Amino acid sequence: MDPHRLVETARRVANEAARVLLDGYRTRPAASEKAQADLVTEYDLRSEALIRERLGRETPEIAIVGEEQGGTESGKDGLTWYCDPLDGTMNFVHGHPFFCVSLGVVDRQGPLVGAVVAPALGLEWWGSRDGGAFRNGEPCRVSATGALRDSLLATGFPADRSKAPDNNLSTFCEVIQHVHGIRRCGSAAIDCCLVADGTYDGYWERKLSPWDIVAGSAIALAAGARLTSLGGGVPDLSIGHIALTNGRIHDALMELVGR
DSSP states (O other): OOHHHHHHHHHHHHHHHHHHHHHHTTSOOOEEEEETTEEEEHHHHHHHHHHHHHHHHHOTTSEEEETTTBOOOOOGGGOEEEEEEEETHHHHHTTOSOOEEEEEEEETTEEEEEEEEETTTTEEEEEETTTEEEETTEEOOOOOOOOGGGOEEEOOOOTTTTTOTTOSHHHHHHHGGGSSEEEOOSOHHHHHHHHHTTSOSEEEESSOOHHHHHHHHHHHHHTTOEEEETTSSOOOTTTOOEEEEOSSSHHHHHHHHHO
16 A cells, blocks of 8 residues: 555544544543553543544555554554554643654554654654655654764653563663753653654653554654664564664663663
8 A cells, every 4th residue: 555645644634633632631631540650531532433433434454453442453465553542641631732643554564654643732743664754744854963972862661660670760760871861751652753853862661552652663764763672673562662763872772771
């Protein structure tokens, strides 16, 4: 299937779902816990219902996997939509602007296309493997930062961080000593896109789900980023231990994370 068509579909549907989210932004919507520090609201559910209806109608041959309703991967030609109807639900519930809709497609080679819309920030990113990456209509590229000590990074922490041994806290404490700074915005999709547009020089995180990172990593790869596992090998998006950088600082970051 034509990646350009998939990008346009993703952008159109993500923007429509983002308007659903804006209806609830800063209203302090009721939320329930799927797990500790892992929330869901009616807006997550309404957004995903819209996404599934639109994608099912426009690309019925492609499998759909979403955060709230699940699904089975690998449709025709190995294509699968991964959809996060509200990435950054904790932020959204508290009225914080760092949340988004994230829609991406993988094929047998990995992330293919993505669209991420952050409506409260007025930002939209999209991209595809051979079509480049864009931020609000302008082409974007990863940063040219060449030294880890000059870099601004991003990371995050799993919802079960209070009891998980691999909660990323010790790694954060190690890395922060060697860089300009580390940001934690609470949306993996936005973090990936901020690597794509050169705002961040790199990003790492543990225990993500595919719908968190497929779209953003597709955009970042289209912008020239390097994506690996935390061991430096081929990433397994189902496990979600990933590093995404401008490529220039990647090996140095992996050395620190490996400690």
